[in-house]
Each structure stands twice: as structure tokens, then as C-alpha cells.
Amino acid sequence: MNLPENFKNYSDARKSGFIKMKELKESGKKVVGVFCTYTPWELVMAAKAVPVILCASSDEAIPDAEKVLPKNLCPLIKASYGFAVSDKCPYFYFSDMILAETTCDGKKKMYEMLNELKHTHVMQLPPGKTGAMALEAWHGEMYRLKDVLEEQLGVEITKEDIKEAIKLKNRERKAMLDFFEIGKLKPTPLSGYEINTVVDSSTFTFDIEERIKDIEERTVELKREYELNFKGKPSRPRVLITGCPTGGVREKVIRQIEELGADIVGFENCCGPREKKDPVDESKDPMLALAEKYLRVNCSVMSPNPGRIEAMNEMIDDYKVDGVIEVVLQACHTFAIESDRVKNFVTKEKKIPYMCLDTDYSQSDSGQINTRVSAFIEMMQ
Incomplete structure (x- = not known):
């Protein structure tokens, strides 16, 4: 399956984003570097700053990180720190501050080191969604972040600013959800x-209106393409990807699966509709609405985390999935522990094939992945 002729590849979009970021900074714009789907982008936008996702999806800077971080640490964490400490990520270089959340123990400790390089504000995420005072604590973190943004960026964030940012971000969510579907x-x-490349590349377009327009236009093109060239044709085995973010294993996992004869139709992870299908309630007090929305994200860092199985159940049915492949990055303990529950659900309740790929950002296991994926696709057929 070919990409459209006018499709920008990831590298080109990334380079273009670096240039745009430099221009934004030269025009006086403030920039906030972010990492995760728990980040309330609306508060950054309400501060009239540009939120930008920091580099973390390549093994390029991991050797720089391993000078001080353990080698058996999650590659995403090592890449995040390596790109920052080596100045190989222009987004980190141009950021006025970094915004992070306590999503896992490895990240928490890495953020302490990141703070030595640049001011890093860490939101204290509750360990569960339903525990005593979980919402109250996260609501308080929204106000703490608002205060920090105002102090660090020298701005005043009004309730109207937040409401407008919520409306704009909800429109972007709707555009992305239509694309995923x-x-x-x-x-x-x-x-x-x-899917995986567009999600990552879209973050290099800092004008959200432009981002919405690009995604909507591509969605229209794809619907037209389906009617003209795909409708009524035989379908290849349909795979759902779940587990850790897959940006750092795009070539050796995502591309290989499709080159070997299957179609990846959806992502039940941070690269998919997980956060997009759940808009912020525009009728409520904006700070409370943000707290409620971002506490509902179905990530394995939450204990318990039944929402992930519920979302997977829905996606398997809606996307007519023939098999599930879970990607677990090395030393990502929360997803690794949940994988047994996911396997049992997929194989026993949904009665379709499941495979777990435990990997990192290196290419050393590409051959092994190729062999296992080939056998998995045969099983689905």
C-alpha cells in the first residue's frame, strides 16, 4: 500500500518542523516541550505558547543517555534524555520549559536529571483513576500547572483562554478520530x-488550524480512494497494534507487518484514538473538565486499568480485527505485566490470535521479528 504522492515522509516533516520552530522562537513565541498523552495541551495553548512533542523515537541519541542511565532501561526514556542532553533535539533546545507527568518510575527519575538541563515541571499523576481523592488531586495539579505556566512564561491565563483552547483541541481530536476510523x-x-507516521508528523505542524485542515483533507482523499479502488476487493488479515508507543519501532515492526502481508487497521496505544475519542466537556468548568478528561486516559500506568480492555474489545469489533500484536518496549514493566491479561482477553474471550513482541529501538532483532510475524500472519490466514 503506497503513501500519497504529496505525502511528506517523517524525516522531511521533522526537518521542516525544526525550521518552523526556529522561526516561531525568533518571532517571540514561547515553547513548552511535552512528552505524553496525559499532558493538558489546552493549558499550554491558553498561555499562548506552542506545545511541542520532544524527540524520543530513535536510537540515535541512546548512547549519549547510556553514559549516565542504565543500559537496561526503557528505550523511550533513554532516547528522551539522550536527545536532550546531547542537544540533538532542536525542540528541547528551543523550549522555554518542559512539562512532564509521573507516568512511570523510570521517567520520574529521568525528569530529575532533565530538570538540571532545563526547568522541568512534573505533574503528579494519581496512581489510579478511582482511588480516594484521585480526581481532586489531579484537579489541583491543573491549577498548579496553570500557576507555573503563568510564572515561567510571564502570562495571565484566563478562563476564556482555556475555554477557547478546549474548543480548538476538541476540533483537532474530531479530525484525528475521523482519520483513524x-x-x-x-x-x-x-x-x-x-497512521503511525501521520500522527507523529502532524506534531511538526504547530498551527492547529492548519493541522486540522491537513488531516481532514487526507481523510476525504482516503474515503474517495476506498470507493474507487478498494470497495468490494478481498481483504488481507487485519491487525490491531496495542501496548507501548510504536514511533521508535516503526520501521522494523509496523512496516514489516504490512510488507509481510497484513494490514494494520488500528492502534490501541498512544499512537491511536485512545486520547482522541474522549473530548473535553465544554459545558463544565474548564479546569475541572480538563482534570476529568485527562484522568480517563487508559494507560497501563493506572491501577487498576479496566478501561484498556474495554477499549480493546470495542476496537476489535469495530475494526473487524483478525489478530492482535502487542509491542512491549524493553523494561516497560507496566505494559509487560498487563500483557498476560491482554493475551487472555484476546485469545479466550475474543478467540483471535495474539502475539507479544518484546523489543527495543535497535535493529538487532529485526530478523527474529520477521520470522515471528510471518508465522503469525499465516495463523490468521
């Missing part, structure tokens, strides 16, 4: 490689 078509005109 093209994968429900059978056969799908949208490759998993494009």
Missing part, C-alpha cells in the same frame, strides 16, 4: 505505517 473500512485504504 478510516481503518474500519474493509479492505482499508489506510496503511498502519501511514
